Amino acid sequence: MAGILPVELILDILSWLPVTSLMRFRCVSKTWKFLISNPYLVKLHLEKSSRNPHILLMATQRYHKPCFVSRLCSLPYLIQNPAPSSCGRTLRCPKPYRYLFGSCNGLLSLRNSVSTNKYEEHWVCFWNPATKIFSRPSPRLRLNFDSYDPLYINFGFAYDDRRDSYKVVAMVLDWSRKQTSVWVYCMGHVRWRRTIMSSPFFLPCDNNGYSLNGTVNWIGFSSNESKLHVFSYDLNNDTCRCFSLPELDTKNYLFKSMGVLNGCLCVFLDIEKTIIAVFALKDVRDERSWSRLLSLSYETLIISHYFYHLQILGMLADRLLLAYSDWDAYNIIFTFNLKENKIERTRTYHNKFLTRIFSCNYVSSLISSI
Known part of the structure; x- marks a missing residue:
């Protein structure tokens, strides 16, 4: 194959394949193992995988018990069906x-x-x-x-x-x-x-x-x-x-959560127990780059300000994927339509041990952990 196509073209083709396939191809021959271990392919594959990141959903547990409850999910799928148990795979x-x-x-x-x-x-x-x-x-x-x-x-x-x-x-x-x-x-x-x-x-x-x-x-x-x-x-x-944080018109605000959204460091604040305001820091090395990304009222979200750990798990176009928990150990994940200003889909999970659902971005890659 290397004699028919240039190596650069072969590496470009391989960079579009999932990691699971590439790991199988490594076993074909020493030539394939060498190609798939090429640092250029590793970098090119990561660049392409980063365009379609997954969400790694995790949950903490009560009483500081050992915790590793996590699942890899596609953001577009979760937006349409906020049920982690129905998609992706569990990580052990x-x-x-x-x-x-x-x-x-x-x-x-x-x-x-x-x-x-x-x-x-x-x-x-x-x-x-x-x-x-x-x-x-x-x-x-x-x-x-x-x-x-x-x-x-x-x-x-x-x-x-x-x-x-x-x-x-x-x-x-x-x-x-x-x-x-x-x-x-x-x-x-x-x-x-x-x-x-x-x-x-x-x-x-x-x-x-x-x-x-x-x-x-x-x-x-x-x-x-x-x-x-x-x-x-x-x-x-x-x-x-x-x-x-950015200057606010009121001193009556509480921290809810923090995260990375659309390439910005974001902070979610409860303001006067009325709205949730999301502030984004566009340049993490420039504190003057704070801006208000969006505001959502508790009335519109149909939740009480007594709920805690409200977090935006992801954002796709004009739809938000959010999660929050209440004191009865219910975890709620729902999709909110910013354009229409309403909740579209909701899933509720009850577990007496789980207290919080949170997330981070994940991309499948060939990066070595050694």
């Missing part, structure tokens, strides 16, 4: 890992930990569910209880395009110094590296950091201010900064 987490905290270019980041009376240790691994390959565990990050509070360690996962590397960022509250420590683990390295000790310390509202354009971001409160801020760690130059 490789043991002994219990927590998934990030998705980037087809790689998922998993975490586990152990505790003693004096310290807590955390380690991670990287998993490509499409190729069914996962990495060896990282070195352990040991945090002593006399300095660190285990309740305030938060993880994020992102791609550093300048160094072509995948990194885990751990943001830790150091009580002894009243500072925030940032630890970074680069895939394949032999140790964690503490890059920053920043003051004042930062208390996040959401555990997982959201990655966008080489940054990992959390929302929460700086210790010297009562207003919400975004803590952003830049992988490109190992720096961090805190910046505020």
Whole structure:
């Protein structure tokens, strides 16, 4: 085949195929294995897969029990039928890992930990569910209880395009110094590296950091201010900064959730218990680029402001896929038509153990986790 068609054309054809087919073709011969391992094909395949991302739906559990309830779904299908159980496939987490905290270019980041009376240790691994390959565990990050509070360690996962590397960022509250420590683990390295000790310390509202354009971001409160801020760690130059949310006409607002939507970092706020406003940061490195993306009233959504963890799971044209939970352990996913300003489809799930449904983007890729 290589003698009939140019290699570049063969690689272009292969880049349109699903990962499952390409993994089978690797077994045909050494030539096919060499072609499918070509870095150019890996990059080209990722570019094309990224045009049609899937949603990885996950659910947390009550009482800090081990959690890995997740399912890969097509956004267009979910918009038409908001029932995760009817589409996609369930992902089974490789043991002994219990927590998934990030998705980037087809790689998922998993975490586990152990505790003693004096310290807590955390380690991670990287998993490509499409190729069914996962990495060896990282070195352990040991945090002593006399300095660190285990309740305030938060993880994020992102791609550093300048160094072509995948990194885990751990943001830790150091009580002894009243500072925030940032630890970074680069895939394949032999140790964690503490890059920053920043003051004042930062208390996040959401555990997982959201990655966008080489940054990992959390929302929460700086210790010297009562207003919400975004803590952003830049992988490109190992720096961090805190910046505020856009100015509002009222001080009566509450944080609901955070996410990445249409390539922007988005924050969902409850304003005066009347509407949900979605603000988008178009340039994650420019806090002046905040803009209001949309506003939805609780009356229009036909839900009470007492419900919590309202989140936009995805957006397709003029339709939103949203999820929220109530105190009776009901999880509701519904489609909202922005053009007609009404709810179109709703599915309700009841599980006494599940407390929150959330999502992240996922693309099937050939990226190696080793």
